[in-house]
Amino acid sequence: MKNIIMLEIPFSFGEVNDVIYPVLLQDEKNLVLIDCGYIGFLPLIEQAIEDKGLDCHRLTHVVITHQDHDHMGALWALKQKYPQVQVVASEVEAPYISGTEKSLRLVQAEQMQELLPEEQKEFGLKFCELLRSVKTVPVDCCVKDGDVLDWCGGCKVIATPGHTPGHLSFSLEEGRTIVAGDAAVLENGRLIVANPQFALDLEQAKQSFQKITESGAQKIYCYHGGLWQTPEETK
Numbered sequence: 001m002k003n004i005i006m007l008e009i010p011f012s013f014g015e016v017n018d019v020i021y022p023v024l025l026q027d028e029k030n031l032v033l034i035d036c037g038y039i040g041f042l043p044l045i046e047q048a049i050e051d052k053g054l055d056c057h058r059l060t061h062v063v064i065t066h067q068d069h070d071h072m073g074a075l076w077a078l079k080q081k082y083p084q085v086q087v088v089a090s091e092v093e094a095p096y097i098s099g100t101e102k103s104l105r106l107v108q109a110e111q112m113q114e115l116l117p118e119e120q121k122e123f124g125l126k127f128c129e130l131l132r133s134v135k136t137v138p139v140d141c142c143v144k145d146g147d148v149l150d151w152c153g154g155c156k157v158i159a160t161p162g163h164t165p166g167h168l169s170f171s172l173e174e175g176r177t178i179v180a181g182d183a184a185v186l187e188n189g190r191l192i193v194a195n196p197q198f199a200l201d202l203e204q205a206k207q208s209f210q211k212i213t214e215s216g217a218q219k220i221y222c223y224h225g226g227l228w229q230t231p232e233e234t235k
């Protein structure tokens with residue numbers, strides 16, 4: 001039994017409707033959740049997992065592809081309720097996820113705040129407050145580029161820095177499938193670089209995007225946008 005299961009979590013913030021797509025890796029031994037949504041999203045994640053006929057108490061790991069609040073916002077609540085879950089992230093991201101270093105996104109948002117036009121300053125301040133309210137969680141297991149985890153018959157860690165410095169993606173099924181996190185985003189059927197204006201290193205982000213999209217993978221799971229497939233796969 002080896003299953004790669006995409007969760008679909010629709011939500012609205014005010015008038016904005018959006019969807020995130022965390023991924024579950026299931027095998028006989030492990031149930032691994034890759035990214036876990038915004039602050040307050042634990043019930044949505046639990047419901048989405050239950051809807052797939054799975055039990056959250058069987059979760060063994062949660063992987064955080066990177067430190068952004070839409071990926072780790074619900075991590076603290078998840079770890080409180082399911083303390084058996086091992087938190088996995090890159091060595092580079094771990095200090096930000098565990099709170100020993102200040103979130104780089106918050107540093108960026110605070111720097112941008114000073115440059116924002118007057119009418120956007122309130123929004124900017126609220127965003128900074130939101131980032132400060134993300135509760136941090138110790139990382140139990142650090143992984144790095146090239147590591148092969150014994151999940152779903154072999155899950156290879158791919159370093160995809162740029163969006164954040166320690167961003168990770170994962171290659172499964174001998175490279176035919178990639179879970180990209182935010183290394184690639186699917187928009188209107190096309191793969192694109194995630195929010196280039198917010199990439200902490202845009203050149204790196206572009207290289208990481210190429211690494212993923214030119215890898216020959218037939219399926220790429222994007223946290224924002226969902227599943228991209230090669231035309232042969234879609235038939």
Ligand SMILES: [Zn+2]
Pocket residue numbers: 068070071182223224
């Ligand atoms: Zn994201």
